[in-house]
Structure formats: C-alpha cells, structure tokens
Amino acid sequence: MARVDRRQFTRLGAAALAAGVTGSWTPSARAAAKTITVLNWQGYGTDEAFGLKAFTEATGTAVKHDYYNSEPEMLTKLRTNPGVYDVVLVNSARDSQAQAENLIDPVDLAGVPNAAGLAPSFKTHPNITIDGKTYGVPWVWGMNALAVRRGKVSGVDSYAALADPAYKGRVALFDDAVTEIAVAALLTGQSINDPSDMKAIGDKLKSFKDDVKLTWSSEDEWNKAFAGGAFDVSVFWSGAVARAIHLHDQPVEFVIPKEGAIGWLDNLCIPASSTNKEAGLAFINTMIDPKFYVQWATGSGAPASANNAAMDMLPADDLNRRIHKPEYLSKLQFMGALPDERRQAFNDLWEEVKAFYAH
Amino acid sequence: MTAAPMSRPDRRRALGTAALLLPAYGWLLVTVFLPLGAMVVFSFLKTTPIGGSKPLVFTTHNYLAFIERPYLVDVAWTSLRLGFWTTLLCALIGLPAALALARATRGRFRQVLFLLTVLPFWTNGLVRTFSWTMLLREGGILDDALHLVWPSAGSIGLLYTFPAIVIGLVHAYLPYMILTCYLAVSSIEDGLIDAARSLGARGPAVFLTVILPLALPGLVSGAILIFVPVIGSFMEPRILGGRIGVTMGTVIEDQFTQAYNWPLGAALSFTMLGVVLVIFALFSSVLRGRLMPAAA
Amino acid sequence: MTLAGRILLGLVLLFLYAPIAVMVLMAFNASELYSLPMVPTLHWFEALAGNDKLLAASRNSVAIALATAVLATTLGTMAALALSRQAFWGRSLLQLLLLPPIAIPWLITGTAMLVFFFWTGIGRGLHAMILGHVALAIPYVVLVVGTGLRSLRADLEEAAVSLGSTPIHAFFAITLPLLAPSLIAAALFAFAVSLDQFVVSYFLATPGMSTLPVEIYSSIRKGFTPEINAISTLLLAASVGLFVVSAILTRMGGEPERR
Numbered sequence: 086m087a088r089v090d091r092r093q094f095t096r097l098g099a100a101a102l103a104a105g106v107t108g109s110w111t112p113s114a115r116a117a118a119k120t121i122t123v124l125n126w127q128g129y130g131t132d133e134a135f136g137l138k139a140f141t142e143a144t145g146t147a148v149k150h151d152y153y154n155s156e157p158e159m160l161t162k163l164r165t166n167p168g169v170y171d172v173v174l175v176n177s178a179r180d181s182q183a184q185a186e187n188l189i190d191p192v193d194l195a196g197v198p199n200a201a202g203l204a205p206s207f208k209t210h211p212n213i214t215i216d217g218k219t220y221g222v223p224w225v226w227g228m229n230a231l232a233v234r235r236g237k238v239s240g241v242d243s244y245a246a247l248a249d250p251a252y253k254g255r256v257a258l259f260d261d262a263v264t265e266i267a268v269a270a271l272l273t274g275q276s277i278n279d280p281s282d283m284k285a286i287g288d289k290l291k292s293f294k295d296d297v298k299l300t301w302s303s304e305d306e307w308n309k310a311f312a313g314g315a316f317d318v319s320v321f322w323s324g325a326v327a328r329a330i331h332l333h334d335q336p337v338e339f340v341i342p343k344e345g346a347i348g349w350l351d352n353l354c355i356p357a358s359s360t361n362k363e364a365g366l367a368f369i370n371t372m373i374d375p376k377f378y379v380q381w382a383t384g385s386g387a388p389a390s391a392n393n394a395a396m397d398m399l400p401a402d403d404l405n406r407r408i409h410k411p412e413y414l415s416k417l418q419f420m421g422a423l424p425d426e427r428r429q430a431f432n433d434l435w436e437e438v439k440a441f442y443a444h
Numbered sequence: 445m446t447a448a449p450m451s452r453p454d455r456r457r458a459l460g461t462a463a464l465l466l467p468a469y470g471w472l473l474v475t476v477f478l479p480l481g482a483m484v485v486f487s488f489l490k491t492t493p494i495g496g497s498k499p500l501v502f503t504t505h506n507y508l509a510f511i512e513r514p515y516l517v518d519v520a521w522t523s524l525r526l527g528f529w530t531t532l533l534c535a536l537i538g539l540p541a542a543l544a545l546a547r548a549t550r551g552r553f554r555q556v557l558f559l560l561t562v563l564p565f566w567t568n569g570l571v572r573t574f575s576w577t578m579l580l581r582e583g584g585i586l587d588d589a590l591h592l593v594w595p596s597a598g599s600i601g602l603l604y605t606f607p608a609i610v611i612g613l614v615h616a617y618l619p620y621m622i623l624t625c626y627l628a629v630s631s632i633e634d635g636l637i638d639a640a641r642s643l644g645a646r647g648p649a650v651f652l653t654v655i656l657p658l659a660l661p662g663l664v665s666g667a668i669l670i671f672v673p674v675i676g677s678f679m680e681p682r683i684l685g686g687r688i689g690v691t692m693g694t695v696i697e698d699q700f701t702q703a704y705n706w707p708l709g710a711a712l713s714f715t716m717l718g719v720v721l722v723i724f725a726l727f728s729s730v731l732r733g734r735l736m737p738a739a740a
Numbered sequence: 741m742t743l744a745g746r747i748l749l750g751l752v753l754l755f756l757y758a759p760i761a762v763m764v765l766m767a768f769n770a771s772e773l774y775s776l777p778m779v780p781t782l783h784w785f786e787a788l789a790g791n792d793k794l795l796a797a798s799r800n801s802v803a804i805a806l807a808t809a810v811l812a813t814t815l816g817t818m819a820a821l822a823l824s825r826q827a828f829w830g831r832s833l834l835q836l837l838l839l840p841p842i843a844i845p846w847l848i849t850g851t852a853m854l855v856f857f858f859w860t861g862i863g864r865g866l867h868a869m870i871l872g873h874v875a876l877a878i879p880y881v882v883l884v885v886g887t888g889l890r891s892l893r894a895d896l897e898e899a900a901v902s903l904g905s906t907p908i909h910a911f912f913a914i915t916l917p918l919l920a921p922s923l924i925a926a927a928l929f930a931f932a933v934s935l936d937q938f939v940v941s942y943f944l945a946t947p948g949m950s951t952l953p954v955e956i957y958s959s960i961r962k963g964f965t966p967e968i969n970a971i972s973t974l975l976l977a978a979s980v981g982l983f984v985v986s987a988i989l990t991r992m993g994g995e996p997e998r999r
Contacts, residue, residue, distance in 0.1 A: 122947050122948075127958040127959050128959060149947050149948045150947065150948075151947030151948075152958040154701065154957070154958065155701045155702055157701065157702065157703075157704035158701065160704075161494060161704075164494055165494065165854065165855070165858055169947065261702070262702065262703070297687045298604060298686055298687055299604055299686030299687055300686075300687065302682070305959075305964060306683070308773050309574065309577070309773050309774060310577075312771075312773040312774070312775050313577065313578070313581050313583075313584070313774075313775075314581075314582065314583065315581065315582075315603070315604070315686075332772075333772060333773055335773075425491070428703075429703070429705065432698070432702060432703035432705065433513075433703075436513075436695060436698060436703070437513065437515050439690050439694075440515040440516070440518060440519050440690050440695075441515065442687045442688075442690070443518070443519070443522065443685075443687060443688045443689070443690035444515075444518045444522075444688075457826065458828065460822075461822045461826045461828055464818040464819060464821055464822035465818070465819050465822045465823075465834065467814075467815045467818060467819075468815040468816060468818060468819035468878050468882070469819065469834065469837070471815060471871075471874060471875055471878065472837070472841065472875055472878060474871070475853060475871050475872055475874075475875035476840065476841050476849060476852075476853075476875045476876075477837070477840075478856060479849070479852035479853050479855065479856035479857075480840060480844060480848075480849065480852050482852060482855060482856055482859075483848060483851075483852045494855065537752060540745075540748055541748060541749060541752045543745070544744075544745030544746065544748050544749050545745075545749060547742075547745060548742040548743075548744075548745030548746050548749070549745075549746070549749070556983070557749060557753075558925075559928075559983050560753060560756075561752075561753070561756065562925075562928045562929070562932065563760075563976070563979060563980070563983075564756045564757065564759075564760050565928075565929075565932035565936070566931070566932055566935055566936075566975065566976065566979055567760060567763060567936075567972050567975070567976060568936060568952065568953055568956055568968070568972060569936050569953075570938075570953075570956055570957065571763055571956065571968055571969065571972055572759050572760070572763065574774070575759035575760070575762040575763045575766070576759050578762050578766075578774055578776075579758060579759060579762060585762065585776075615755065615756065615759065618752075618755075618756065619756070620929075622752070623884065623925050623929075624883070624884060624887050626925075627884065627887045627888045627891060627921065627922050627925060628887055628890070628891050629891075630891070630921070658891070661887050661890045661891065662887050662891075665883045665884070665886070665887045668839070668842070668883065669842065669880065669883060672839060672842045672843045673842055673843070675843070676843065676844070676845035678845070678847075693845055696845055696847065696848065697845070697847055700847050700848065700851060701847075706851065709847075709848065710848060713844050713845055713848050714844075716843070717839070717840060717843045717844060720839065720843050721836070721839065724839075
C-alpha cells in the first residue's frame with residue numbers, strides 16, 4: 086500500500102491539531118470576543134502602535150500579533166493553528182494556493198467601506214479573484230527592481246548591469262527564487278510566471294557569478310551591508326528603498342530597468358477558521374484607511390497603498406509617490422500564482438545557481 | 445550479557461542503571477526521537493504532507509539527491525571542510541588554553557577565567573555574528589586597528605570569504621573545546637609531569653606521552669560537540685560568507701523555509717547524519733588502533 | 741609555562757570578547773545600521789525601557805534557560821553516570837543516540853517537534869518550549885559530565901563502599917563534590933543552549949508569548965535596532981554581577997582555597 090489518501094491523512098492530523106489547540110487555548114478562546122490575532126511579517130504596518138491604539142479605542146477589540154519569516158511558514162501556521170488567526174497578510178501570488186486548501190474565506194468588498202478607493206485594477210486583480218469571488222482585500226503593492234549607490238553608479242538602465250564587468254564583486258542579489266528567476270526571465274524576454282526556457286534562465290543567472298558578492302535575505306541584512314559599503318548594485322524592494330533613504334539616509338536610488346520591474350500585491354485575508362470574522366474585517370477596513378496609510382508611510386515608511394485615495398493624500402514630493410507611479414500598474418508584470426511543480430522547479434534551479442556562485 | 449540468571453547485586457545494579465537512564469532517554473524519546481521518526485517517514489514522501497490535498501506518494505528519490513543534483517557534492521565538501529578547519533583550529537587553540545587554565549592559574553583567578561570563557565555564549569548568536577561583520581569587513585574595525593599600528597597597510601577585508609566563516613564558527617564553538625579539555629586535563633597531577641621530566645623526558649615527549657593521552661577524552665568530546673553542529677550550521681556561512689556561504693546547512697534551511705520541500709530537507713539531513721556517524725566510526729577505530737570500524 | 745600560558749589565555753579572551761565588545765559599543769552608538777564613526781548615545785537604553793515586549797521576552801528567556809539548566813543537568817548527569825560507570829548491553833547505541841539532537845539541524849528538529857506535538861496534543865506554549873530546550877541540552881550535559889567522570893577516580897568511591905558506606909552515600913559524599921566543576925560547566929552550557937535557542941522556541945511559542953531570540957529573529961526582516969544590543973549588554977552585565985556575587989558568597993562560606 087504505497088498510496089494513502091492524503092486528504093484523510095491531513096484531516097486526521099487537523100483533527101488532532103484542533104484538539105491540541107483547543108485544549109491549550111481555552112483561556113484565550115474565552116476572551117476571544119475582545120481580541121483578534123493577526124499573522125503578518127513583523128514591522129509591516131499592522132503592528133504600528135498608533136494604528137493599534139486607534140483601532141482598539143474605536144472598536145474595543147484588542148489586537149495580538151504572530152509573525153512569520155517566509156510564505157511557506159505563513160501557510161504552515163495557518164494549517165497547524167486552525168481558529169487561532171483572524172487576519173492574515175498574504176502575498177496575492179499565494180491566494181490561489183491558500184484558497185485551494187480552504188485556508189482563506191472570500192470577502193465582500195462592499196462590506197469594507199474603505200475599499201471604495203481601491204485602484205480598480207486591484208479590485209479585480211486575477212491573483213485575488215478565484216471563481217468570481219474575491220479572496221482578500223488589496224492592501225499594499227511594490228516592485229522588485231534595481232537599487233544602486235548614488236554617486237558611484239549611474240546610467241544603469243538594464244538588469245544586464247548584474248553581469249557587467251564594471252561591477253565585479255559589487256552586486257547583491259535577493260535570496261529569493263521567484264524574484265531572481267523573474268529577473269532572468271525579464272532579461273531573456275520571457276513571462277515571469279511561466280517562463281518557457283528554464284535553461285536560458287539558469288545560464289543567465291549563472292552569468293552574474295563574477296559580479297555577485299552576496300545574497301541578502303532580509304531588509305536588515307541589506308541595510309547593514311549597504312551601509313558598510315559591501316556592494317553598489319542590487320536587486321531590492323521599492324518600499325525598502327524609500328525606507329533606506331527616508332529612515333537611514335542611505336545614498337541609494339531605485340532604478341526600473343528597460344526590461345521592467347517585478348510587481349507584487351499583498352492582500353489582507355480572513356482565515357477560513359477564524360472565529361472573529363467581523364472584527365477581522367473591521368481591522369482590515371482600518372488598515373486600508375487613507376489616514377492610517379499616510380501616517381504609516383510618512384512615519385516608518387511603507388510600500389505603495391493599493392488605495393488610490395491614500396496615495397493621493399501623500400504630499401506631492403513624497404518619495405513613495407515618486408517611486409510608485411500609477412502608470413506602472415498597467416505595465417508591470419505581477420507575481421502570479423504558481424503551480425506546485427513550477428514553484429519546485431524555480432526553487433531547485435535557484436539552489437543550483439547559488440551553489441554555482443559558491444564554487 | 446550471559447544467559448545465566450543474574451545474581452542479586454547484578455540485578456540491583458541493572459535496575460539502578462535503568463533508573464538512571466530512563467528519565468533522560470524517556471524525555472528524548474518524546475521530544476526528539478519520535479518527532480524525528482516522523483521526519484524519517486516524511487523523507488520518503490514526494491511532497492510535504494502538511495496541507496494540500498494530493499495523495500501521499502512514497503519515494504526514495506530524496507536520498508538520490510547527491511546523484512541527481514551533482515552540485516550538492518561540492519556543497520557537502522564545503523561543509524566538511526568547514527567542519528574540519530573549525531574543529532582543528534578549536535583543538536589547536538582550545539587544548540593549550542585548557543592546559544594554561546589548569547596549570548598556569550590558581551583558585552579564584554581560575555574560576556573567574558573559567559566563567560569568562562563561557563560568558564560570550566550567553567549572548568545572542570545572530571547579534572554576535574553581525575558584530576563579526578563589523579570587525580571583518582573592508583574598512584571595518586580590524587582594518588582601523590591595523591592602520592593605527594601600520595598606517596600604510598592595505599585592507600584585510602576578510603568578510604565574505606571562507607576564513608571569515610571559519611573565524612565566526614571557531615568563535616562560536618571554541619568554548620566547548622576549552623571546557624571539555626579543561627575537565628580532562630585538570631586531573632593531571634603535577635607529580636606525574638615532574639616524574640616524566642625526572643626520567644629525562646623533554647617538553648614534546650611529556651606532551652605526547654603524558655598530557656595528550658589524558659587529554660584525549662576531552663579532545664574527542666569537544667570534537668563531537670563542534671564538528672557535528674558545524675556541518676549543519678547555516679547562520680555563520682550565510683552572514684559571513686556572502687556568495688560563497690552555501691553549505692549543507694543553508695541548503696537544508698532553504699528546503700524548510702523557502703522551498704517548502706520538507707522531504708528533501710529531511711533526507712539531506714539524515715544523509716548528513718549518516719556521513720557524520722561513518723566519520724566517527726572510522727575515527728574511533730583509528731583511535732583504538734583497530735582495522736574494523738567499531739560501533740563508535 | 742606560567743607566563744606563556746597566561747599570555748595565551750589573554751589572547752584567547754581577546755578573541756572571544758572582540759565581537760562582544762563591538763556588541764556593547766553599538767548599544768551606545770546612535771546609528772541604527774551600526775555605522776561608524778561612533779556617535780555616543782543612551783537613546784537605545786531609553787527606548788528599551790519603554791519596550792515592554794522585548795523586556796517580557798527577555799524575562800521569558802531567562803526563566804526558560806534556568807529551568808532548562810536545572811532539568812537538563814539533573815537528567816543528563818544521571819544518564820552520564822550510568823553510561824560511564826556501567827558496562828551493559830546497548831550502551832554504545834545509547835551513546836550514539838545522543839548525536840542526532842546535536843547533528844540534525846535544529847530547524848528540522850524544531851519542525852518535527854511542532855508537527856509531533858500537535859499530533860499528540862502536547863501543543864505549543866511554555867511547557868512545549870521547556871520540553872524542547874531540555875531535550876537539546878541533555879546531550880551536551882551527558883558529554884560534558886561524562887568527560888569529567890572519565891577523569892575522576894572511581895576507586896575512591898569503591899574504597900568508600902568497601903569501607904562500609906552505601907553506594908548512594910558514597911556518591912553524595914565523594915563523587916558529587918569531585919564532580920562539581922563538571923556539573924557547573926554542564927549547567928552553564930545548558931543555560932547557554934537554551935538562551936540562544938531560537939528555532940525551537942520560534943515554532944513552539946504561542947502568539948503574544950515569545951523569547952528574546954524569537955524577537956530578534958522575527959525582527960530581521962525590517963531590521964533589529966540597537967535596543968537588542970542594549971538588552972544583550974544588560975544581560976551580560978547582570979551575568980557578570982551574578983558571578984561576582986557568587987564568588988564573594990563562596991569566599992564568605994569559608995571554602996578553603998587550594999594554593
């Protein structure tokens with residue numbers, strides 16, 4: 086008997102998990118009416134102290150946080166902790182996966198007053214629209230493209246700079262399979278979500294070898310290495326560039342090469358197992374409120390809001406506004422849903438490329 | 445054990461042994477062995493069995509990774525080299541330091557030094573590693589210090605090199621070697637060394653014939669506590685190694701955190717465990733001067 | 741020998757404390773990105789005073805580490821006594837079984853614990869974290885205490901028994917005092933293993949309850965501020981203080997110094 090019905094297996098596991106969880110969670114379950122739990126990256130908007138204070142004062146609902154450090158971990162936490170979370174931040178490229186596993190619920194945007202200002206292209210974005218239903222509230226978006234050291238690097242207009250001998254040993258790549266494969270896909274004129282020629286992508290990535298000094302995996306690592314002068318050209322996040330300039334005064338410039346940038350859209354979702362869906366939705370409504378966004382973006386620094394009304398409220402010379410131009414929305418290739426096999430192939434290729442860089 | 449019925453003291457002794465072992469191994473059974481047993485099962489699956497709704501498919505594919513992904517051989521070699529250099533340097537620094545601690549210091553001064561060697565351990569590993577980047581990078585603190593003494597010197601700029609990873613790892617694991625060696629050599633009595641000297645033995649001979657055999661248990665324990673985790677380390681290679689910091693540890697970490705391929709990650713670490721066991725089996729047979737590998 | 745030995749120890753300590761010194765310095769440096777030259781400030785300590793979350797996490801860390809040190813040292817020492825004093829069938833196997841918790845990366849052990857604890861209903865939380873930390877510390881204790889036992893003369897205990905003392909009495913009267921340095925070293929290690937353990941804590945902590953390493957690890961995406969350096973500096977200072985106090989107390993206890 087080599088095959089066991091995996092759904093049965095999972096259901097058994099989930100039942101055991103639920104038993105374990107409710108067993109150890111009785112005290113918080115009793116207080117649940119007044120507390121919701123949000124699952125997100127740490128320091129990513131939902132845990133801004135001013136926002137939490139305002140929300141709790143307005144609604145009487147307290148907000149707890151749990152964090153994740155990678156998208157698979159977010160999914161694992163949703164799977165292994167049914168009933169614990171009430172709001173979760175999901176990269177919209179993962180919506181279809183979460184939906185297929187019944188981890189998130191559809192939402193009715195009409196029930197979220199502040200959703201009225203959302204950019205139309207986001208409201209009906211293919212990433213969040215599955216079988217005609219909307220599975221999350223678009224929250225923020227951004228781009229992965231090049232960040233270069235101002236005063237030392239100029240005239241870069243293509244990802245080909247990553248293989249340019251002029252930047253030998255001065256390049257930092259993002260340690261993320263999907264992003265780096267997208268960079269090579271753009272360079273070889275392919276779709277970032279469904280490239281046809283993986284061999285060409287592997288060869289292109291390997292051609293960066295002499296330039297690559299390091300691969301970064303957290304914004305903190307990028308900041309510390311850049312401040313220490315370790316590299317001049319890098320693949321980086323648009324919002325993080327704004328933060329590096331705004332908060333840390335770093336001489337960095339965001340460049341969208343002629344091949345284009347890699348767009349991504351993060352949305353706030355309601356876990357299917359949540360027991361506080363209304364309170365969760367109310368929290369999401371606060372999060373897409375333009376007033377919240379402006380204070381977040383001008384205070385700590387944020388990616389671009391999916392809410393046009395919020396972007397319009399930013400000062401005209403705001404860095405975020407200058408970087409995230411509305412006209413990009415129609416031109417960008419957005420990270421989309423990936424079937425398991427393709428995601429696996431991306432990861433395997435990136436692992437091989439990293440090993441190639443090392444030797 | 446023989447088939448003959450146990451005598452009473454024997455039985456009491458066996459019971460005592462079992463009573464001493466049971467708490468620790470019972471604890472390990474529930475928290476490590478059974479969970480890792482589940483991981484062994486996972487390592488024979490095609491995809492991670494948590495979530496998704498596909499049927500479970502068993503495969504031995506993950507254990508063929510080294511054949512199907514030849515680049516992993518290079519990665520494993522890097523890990524073994526890191527383990528070798530880190531263990532060797534720790535032994536070369538740790539044993540003399542332990543001897544000095546045991547023989548050149550006394551009383552309370554020794555206690556203080558002993559505690560001082562453990563104290564760095566009580567700080568966070570990630571923070572320590574980031575501190576090393578400040579020391580090692582081009583134009584970093586080490587460069588500044590060098591230029592104070594020798595202004596025209598170039599830059600050391602060790603960060604993002606193999607030696608940088610080794611320095612970080614030696615720093616993280618040296619206290620193990622110092623302490624295990626210290627525990628082994630602290631019982632060497634002065635009289636023993638004086639006796640060897642009076643019999644005409646010189647420094648090196650005293651070291652080889654008297655000190656080294658007595659220090660051996662400490663060296664072996666220290667080597668186990670260092671070599672084994674270094675093979676699977678990922679934080680120091682990643683942060684201090686930059687581009688070249690790709691090790692078995694980082695590949696396995698990627699399978700768990702990014703690629704969500706638990707079966708491959710688990711299979712790789714069990715393969716690694718197997719390699720470690722073989723190395724120790726060979727090592728222990730060499731130590732005992734036998735040809736046949738012993739069960740360590 | 742003495743002078744050369746002391747110089748060597750001095751160099752080793754210099755190496756061990758170089759990054760620690762950097763860590764402490766950066767707690768007093770204004771730059772969030774560890775940039776030089778230094779601009780002295782107490783800002784991070786002030787920020788820390790208002791950071792209840794980080795302080796609570798640090799308290800949790802110390803409490804768990806203390807519990808781990810006591811439990812792991814007790815269980816590990818018992819096992820070490822059996823393993824190094826008695827020859828019995830399966831001893832080599834039991835010794836080999838100490839390797840997996842050290843050799844398998846903690847990430848995998850942690851993931852395995854998460855899954856298994858849920859299946860069995862053990863769940864997440866403080867109890868689960870202590871279960872996990874003690875398990876990871878036991879092998880270290882067994883190896884350290886085992887090394888100490890091997891250098892200890894078993895004949896003393898046997899002599900006491902042959903003179904009419906019970907084995908248990910002989911153990912507490914003779915072996916335990918002689919073993920004290922090993923026990924202290926093992927407990928210090930177990931404490932360190934727990935205090936720096938983030939993977940297992942990360943998987944087994946419940947939302948709203950965390951430890952210092954979990955806080956540090958979770959904050960690297962955005963960047964950890966030198967508040968982390970500040971709390972690390974305070975913990976280090978507290979440990980030094982504790983050592984000094986215990987050194988003074990043992991002196992007052994009148995323990996004779998060996999000279």
